[in-house]
Amino acid sequence: MLNPYPPHWMAARRLEQRREAARRGGIAAVVLAILVNLAFQLVRLRQTDPASWLALDYGMRISTLLILAVPPAMRRLVYAREWRETGMIETVFWILIVGLFIWVTDCFQPLWALVPDTSLGGYPASQGGLRLLDLTFGLALVAVHEELLFRRAMRIALSGLGDGRTMILVSAALFGAYHWWRGIPTVFYAALFGLVAMLLYRRTGVLWPLVLLHYLTDLAYFA
Secondary structure, eight states: OOOSSOHHHHHHHHHHHHHHHHHHHHHHHHHHHHHHHHHHHHHHTTOOSHHHHHHHHHHHHHHHHHHTTSSHHHHHHHTSOOOOSSOHHHHHHHHHHHHHHHHHHHTTGGGGGGSOOOOSOOOOOOOHHHHHHIIIIIHHHHHHHHHIIIIIIHHHHTGGGOSSHHHHHHHHHHHHHHTGGGOHHHHHHHHHHHHHHHHHHHHHSOSHHHHHHHHHHHHHHHO
């Protein structure tokens, strides 16, 4: 019997099925990853020793990267090579614009000193080789983990909302909520960063500018 459907229709159908499988797998992987992150955060709050705190922090992030690799359809998208949708000059321009935005918003942080402290914990200060490890490997791991989870994986999981305003706002809100233990100011600034970060990701089509910005922002904060 002849196939009643033309080849291009079948190809489009297969592509749509792969996207739907990735979306379903993405939702499950993202929900599981967030729950695992929450569990690690709760245990990490009880740590006062820098080495123990960092071990839990790194374990949380590596576990997340492994979880995102479990669903095959999700793994192919989350860890796939991406291609820039903008020229290099425009990409650099947007990196500088977002970097300037981060710097400007950071200038307002002293105003939060007027607000009661709502944080539930802090970062135990590390010294020597442990500090060097954290400023290099640790902060790079933070940038890769959070950008893969809250930008690339979140965009896939929330694709049912479209790729516009709703998806951007929900992903930004979730990124802010992820920083719940650091208090209201950090939650607000994280959500704000999540907003502009997703806009930059959608514009350029690649994640590496955000990983770089994320790392440099954290390095400036912790160094």
